[in-house]
Amino acid sequence: MERVIQPDAEKTASDHELLERCRAGDEEAFDDLVRRHQQRAFNVAFQVLRDREDATEVAQDAFVRIYRSVNNFRGECEFTTWLHQIVVNLARNKHRWWKRRGRQSSVSLDSPVELGDGEAPMQIAASGDAPDVETVKAEFVELLSRRMEELPRKLREVLVLRNVENLSYEQIAVVLDCSIGTVKSRIARAREALRESLQDER
Amino acid sequence: MNDCDIIQPELSAYMDGELAPHRRELVEAHVATCRRCQEALAELKTLASGVAALPKLQTPPQFLAEVRRKIVRGDNPEALTWRDHLFHPFWIKVPLELAALVAVTVFVTRLGEQESIETVASDQVAPAGNSGNDQSPPAEMEAKAEQPAAAEPAPAPAPPPSPTAATGNDIATTAPAGEPMPSPETQATTENETGSAGNVAPGAASGDFPIAGSQSKSAVVASGGGIKPALEQRRKVAAVNRGNVGLGSTPTPSAAEVVTMARNVGIEPSRLGGVVVVHSEDANDVQSRAEQLAARCNGKVISVSLSMGATGQIFFVEVPREYAASFKLDLEQNAATFALSTNALVAGQLHAVSYLDFHPPALSTNARGAGVAVVTTNGSFLSATSTARVVGVLTGGMEKNSAFFEGRPAVEPNAVFNGPAQLTLTNNPGAQAAATTVLEILVVAPSSLAPKNSAPVPSTPAN
Numbered sequence: 001m002e003r004v005i006q007p008d009a010e011k012t013a014s015d016h017e018l019l020e021r022c023r024a025g026d027e028e029a030f031d032d033l034v035r036r037h038q039q040r041a042f043n044v045a046f047q048v049l050r051d052r053e054d055a056t057e058v059a060q061d062a063f064v065r066i067y068r069s070v071n072n073f074r075g076e077c078e079f080t081t082w083l084h085q086i087v088v089n090l091a092r093n094k095h096r097w098w099k100r101r102g103r104q105s106s107v108s109l110d111s112p113v114e115l116g117d118g119e120a121p122m123q124i125a126a127s128g129d130a131p132d133v134e135t136v137k138a139e140f141v142e143l144l145s146r147r148m149e150e151l152p153r154k155l156r157e158v159l160v161l162r163n164v165e166n167l168s169y170e171q172i173a174v175v176l177d178c179s180i181g182t183v184k185s186r187i188a189r190a191r192e193a194l195r196e197s198l199q200d201e202r
Numbered sequence: 203m204n205d206c207d208i209i210q211p212e213l214s215a216y217m218d219g220e221l222a223p224h225r226r227e228l229v230e231a232h233v234a235t236c237r238r239c240q241e242a243l244a245e246l247k248t249l250a251s252g253v254a255a256l257p258k259l260q261t262p263p264q265f266l267a268e269v270r271r272k273i274v275r276g277d278n279p280e281a282l283t284w285r286d287h288l289f290h291p292f293w294i295k296v297p298l299e300l301a302a303l304v305a306v307t308v309f310v311t312r313l314g315e316q317e318s319i320e321t322v323a324s325d326q327v328a329p330a331g332n333s334g335n336d337q338s339p340p341a342e343m344e345a346k347a348e349q350p351a352a353a354e355p356a357p358a359p360a361p362p363p364s365p366t367a368a369t370g371n372d373i374a375t376t377a378p379a380g381e382p383m384p385s386p387e388t389q390a391t392t393e394n395e396t397g398s399a400g401n402v403a404p405g406a407a408s409g410d411f412p413i414a415g416s417q418s419k420s421a422v423v424a425s426g427g428g429i430k431p432a433l434e435q436r437r438k439v440a441a442v443n444r445g446n447v448g449l450g451s452t453p454t455p456s457a458a459e460v461v462t463m464a465r466n467v468g469i470e471p472s473r474l475g476g477v478v479v480v481h482s483e484d485a486n487d488v489q490s491r492a493e494q495l496a497a498r499c500n501g502k503v504i505s506v507s508l509s510m511g512a513t514g515q516i517f518f519v520e521v522p523r524e525y526a527a528s529f530k531l532d533l534e535q536n537a538a539t540f541a542l543s544t545n546a547l548v549a550g551q552l553h554a555v556s557y558l559d560f561h562p563p564a565l566s567t568n569a570r571g572a573g574v575a576v577v578t579t580n581g582s583f584l585s586a587t588s589t590a591r592v593v594g595v596l597t598g599g600m601e602k603n604s605a606f607f608e609g610r611p612a613v614e615p616n617a618v619f620n621g622p623a624q625l626t627l628t629n630n631p632g633a634q635a636a637a638t639t640v641l642e643i644l645v646v647a648p649s650s651l652a653p654k655n656s657a658p659v660p661s662t663p664a665n
Binding site: 031034035038039042043046047052055056059060061063064067068137140141144145148159160162163164168169184187188191192194195198 | 211214215218220245246248249250251252253254255256257258259260261262265266268269270272273
């Protein structure tokens with residue numbers, strides 16, 4: 001049975017404090033870290049891989065890796081940056097693995113998601129606009145989602161980290177292990193590619 | 203290029219708040235007055251918000267439990283691939299790896315250049331089933347060498363002499379299977395350096411005289427004439443021995459060391475005319491035998507004081523050129539292989555074949571010349587399966603097509619040799635005055651493949 005998380009209790013411990021407790025052998029602290037960041041890890045993996053099963057596996061593996069190397073983390077960056085690094089790397093490996101096997105991952109926004117214990121629909125961020133406006137936005141987002149799939153993985157990564165995870169260019173550079181200039185140009189290229197792709201659609 | 207072309211590439215970073223202050227001000231000032239850039243910026247914002255609004259999935263409820271299961275199971279999360287380890291980060295590792303690759307390539311190339319000579323030498327050392335009457339050109343020797351003598355056809359008409367043959371001695375050769383045969387290269391060298399008629403080049407007796415069915419511990423004399431050929435030949439000799447006797451691990455002095463040793467004992471390196479490799483456990487014994495042999499042909503042994511750490515055992519022998527071949531044969535063979543019976547019948551046992559143009563055997567009535575004749579202990583031609591043993595060499599040194607040889611055999615068919623003492627230079631007195639050459643005697647430990655026969659010193663050519 002999973003432990004019930006008390007929001008107040010979560011707030012009392014920073015990521016670094018939880019990490020310290022993990023190093024001391026506190027298994028509950030590790031569980032707290034997982035619960036706190038699993039959605040983030042899963043989202044990044046899913047946006048990069050566009051496959052739910054693979055994203056789940058990658059996100060879980062990321063936490064397994066963290067569990068095993070928690071003593072090696074020196075705290076030179078935020079825990080989330082470290083987590084993003086691991087997730088992106090594992091997602092890259094998974095992406096390459098499928099690419100070598102020629103699989104074209106694709107997911108439809110209309111398709112239900114098998115969760116094992118029932119179906120869950122895709123969740124699209126709601127903005128509170130009128131229904132017709134919402135419909136237009138939903139169509140645009142769906143179109144955008146498909147165009148995102150067509151982007152090269154490297155461009156998709158930076159866009160996800162920037163616009164989904166709201167990381168700064170500097171943080172993205174750390175996660176991707178590249179220069180800030182590379183991040184800047186890669187983001188600009190990704191957006192330009194998306195814009196052109198959407199123009200073709202119109 | 204107008205302002206928009208400059209500003210628009212900056213709009214993405216501007217929207218993200220990642221521009222430096224002065225650039226941000228420039229972009230702001232331009233966008234405030236440029237409708238086109240305003241639209242581009244608006245498009246970017248729409249895209250960014252659209253990406254931020256991309257559908258998000260909820261993690262499965264068993265997410266944490268599965269993480270725990272993986273930890274307990276000891277799953278190894280998909281680790282970085284070998285590519286990641288090898289190339290990541292690529293801007294650091296790839297240049298380093300390329301530099302390492304270049305270094306390794308250069309090293310291997312240089313190593314290959316060193317080995318190539320030996321490889322060539324090994325490749326050109328053919329197992330020979332050729333008997334003395336083999337009239338194939340040198341290039342074909344290797345192929346023919348695979349055939350047992352018994353299967354060989356009768357001697358074919360001799361091909362026309364090669365242009366170079368006119369000035370060189372004809373060198374007899376015959377070799378059993380598995381024994382080294384001289385390469386065309388070696389032959390060419392021999393030819394060039396044989397020089398005047400009657401002189402048997404030192405090299406003529408090197409690999410040129412493989413020992414048929416011999417239990418010889420192997421010996422090769424390389425042709426000389428200049429330090430470079432001699433040293434190169436030295437390396438070939440090493441290859442020959444490695445390839446045939448399994449002495450790959452035997453340390454031998456390097457060419458540079460030999461040159462130094464020669465200079466230390468007053469020998470001009472350019473006089474080094476070849477290498478005789480003798481397999482023996484006892485270098486002193488070899489030197490003792492060499493002294494006896496040298497004394498019989500007006501030669502002398504020049505000892506070398508090996509420096510500390512020197513590899514191999516070497517000394518030098520200065521002998522008249524025409525005796526180099528005989529000296530080599532005698533030194534290399536043990537008595538068992540040199541058991542020429544007294545009054546051994548030579549008829550049918552004498553083979554004289556030119557390296558250069560492969561004349562018919564000297565015993566044929568129309569033989570036109572033979573530089574060297576190999577004498578065996580029985581009447582059969584040497585072949586891969588022959589039990590015949592080379593017991594000596596006649597270094598007649600007759601100039602090809604000379605009046606002396608024209609139309610007559612080098613040796614009477616039924617001539618009787620009264621022992622190996624007669625195996626000597628008999629027909630070319632002028633050669634007696636030929637210049638001397640210096641042979642390097644390299645003593646290496648016999649390999650397990652070499653016969654362990656320690657027989658008495660063979661007889662030597664009469665002086």
